[in-house]
Amino acid sequence: MRKLVLAVAVVAAGAATFVAAPQAQAQQYPSVAGLTPFSPEANFMSLPGYLRYRYFVTSRTWISYEEAARIAAGG
């Protein structure tokens, strides 16, 4: 049985965030194509770093730098 990775985190501000899997998800990786690394448009980050950060903001999930680098390179 696929392992359920489930975390319930209560943020100090009182709002609750909830990440549950497996369940149908819709987030996809943000596109960093055409961005200049370390520029304002990339939040002064490397492209893999910005991709990781942007994905975390919408999914509450971190991907590894290796994954982000591969995806940023189109793989």
Added chain:
Amino acid sequence: MNSRFSFRPFLFSLVSPLRVPQVPLAVAFTASLLGFSSLSPLPARAQTAPATAKPIVVNIDGRVSSPDPAPLLEGGVVYVPLRGVLENLGARVEYFPAEKRIEIRQNDKTYVLRPGIANATVGSEILPVAAPKLVAGRAFVPLRSIAELFGYRVGWLSAERTVAIYTNDSIKPVFVDHRAQLRSGGAFGVAIDFAGAPLAEIPRLLDAAKSAGAGLVKTRFDWNTLQPEKNGAFDWSVYDAVVREARARGLKVVGVLGNSTQWASVSLSNQPDEWRNSPPKESELAAWSNYVKRVVGRYRVDVQAWQVWENPSAQNFRSVPRNYRNLLRLATEAARQSDAKAIVHAAEPGGVELDFIGDLTRNGLTSIDGVTVFPVAQWQPGVANAPESFILPYAILREQGGRGRDYWLGGASAPVVELKTPDASLTEAQRELLVNFSPAAQADYLVRLFALSLAGGREKLFWNPLQDSPPSASEALSPFVAGTGLVRSDGTRRPAFNAFKMMSANVGSRPYAGNLSFDRNAIALLFDDKKTGTLVAWSPNGAASLNLSSSGLPDPRLPGSTFVATRPDSQVLDSSGAVIAPPDGVIRLTQRPVVITNVGLDTATAAAARLGAGGLRLAPSGTSYAAAQEVRATFTSDGVEDGLFWRRFQNFGGMARKFSTYYQEQNGLVTEAQREILDLQSSKPFIYLDVADDFLFNAGGVPVTITVEVRRPPASSGSSIINSASGFRVEYDSPTGYKSTPFQIVEPGEGWATYTFAIPDASFANAEGYDLLINTNGSKRNLTFGSLAVRRGAPSVAQPVQ
């Protein structure tokens, strides 16, 4: 030969022949029985087989024989010799010519048939059967009579000129008609992941699926379980057991192809989540094709459809869409090499993403049989999404998705959070969590989503998963139990299990037959098989009522109430199947659905009058933007959302929440730059927006002009532009994913600035729940946004473009 026969009269006569080819009735009836290939069309006139045709043979439970006389094919009907076939099945057959009586004895029962008479006498019972006939003094019966009398599975394999008879459901047939198998499985299924499960668990899980009322089971034929070593032999033990146990329970299997093995994965990580959910590397694509070919080949009669990867969102397919399409193409080719009639489906990344689905066709993937969709209960973690969000995408799939394509619901899921033991020391946030994600809420969600999906044309619906996985060590220590299954990890059932069962019994087998109401006040959907009808109703905005009456009197037309004709035996149920009201009286509708069984004929007639040919769409309420040239939003606490909506995104990640407080001046919404370098959530750099769907939705790449009003930041003395630069870009949903305008610097100064952007290819299909995003990442200072407008077409000459 096994002489134990099960007698199930009319079992197979209940199978609906809705989609069988247009062939004579007896042949069509036979074709609709389980497990056999479609028949070739036959001429209507009676004819005997030409002398040069190969004799018809009989295959009984896999053993082929050539009875003498051979079966006949006349007028499109297959007749088998009574004595030659039934004696091979262990029966004793006698013909009494003087009385024109045929007597068959088996298992202490005596069946009496007469040539030309369309019934059989069994003891004191008379059963209608197709009439036997005499040919040259030998008695023949239509093949389907064998099924009618003895409950066998029978079929006519025209290409092979073979009559196939199976006496035992657990015997695997040689050929299958996948579509017929899928029809017999019904509309509802559950997803179960058997990878890593002990073999002893397989029967228990399938029993639970059966108890829930599922006719279909979807499971991944996990590559890493099948071939854990590179170039290694395949270990079929788990999935041989799965298909065998599923067959024994009459469950039809849908397979998922994937995921990666550790040795093939492009990810070098040792974390299973990472290597499993990453695609195979390019050098192992041949191994991927080989895996597909081997799996489909081995299970081609056991598995009725194949889906390539499950819900390939970012978390589940850690690569770009181009690589998914490549895997899909390879898998489709490999599957068809093993089974020319394999049904192959793509899967979309989640949220019923129309652009992704359209992209499959634009990239030449036209030989697939359909795309499995995954409507989500949460666009982002903790942000609930109503099932009504998918009404419009469903309608577009129905109208534009391509004739004959499947768009099944691949995995509905909704999370539940429960307390293990009562605990008085809960925080406010934890209490809210328990209410918003309660077991009852999950059951309600299931009923609403399933009803809308069936009415919207989704022919098969799967809930994922059937049962929660065992908790991890850290989860075991938590005071909460959380999951998405119909059954908890300890085997106890959630109310959604009963909801699934109730829907399967009352709705799944009945086609959508119209509605009494379909707007934001009330949704009331009828499912009717022309014998009985079930109404599923709720109110999206909580402001409606139903007036039930079993008296047979006409609609009294109570204002604000929808009339439902019921019968004295109608039941009014909640999502879990509990009776909540009598079949008479007024019921106030809330967002919690009610299910009314056995509705009266008047209601069936009224609903049928509203059954349209096209996709089902919510009746418009409020202002229509279909003819508007522009939609606009103003970002103040009381700002107007004139066809452009932002308030609904308040819980989305990074959404700006603060309003400026300039005294006696224009105010706006403030995006906040990151202050704490180690706290990424300290910034609120985004404003999400949704364009009114009747203004533009799934537009396919049309030009629009976006105008943004933003307050100039004050000039800061002594700072370099690098340390104080402010700016933003606008991201928008295009046919190929979210795209961005260039970064727009906002020059410091006094007052407000207006910037105009020419977007050449807007789609606005709500890909991840939104159409537009103001993104101020990279801005060193907070920015205050006053308004945003979207206008159709390219900018006019008067509007300078950035």
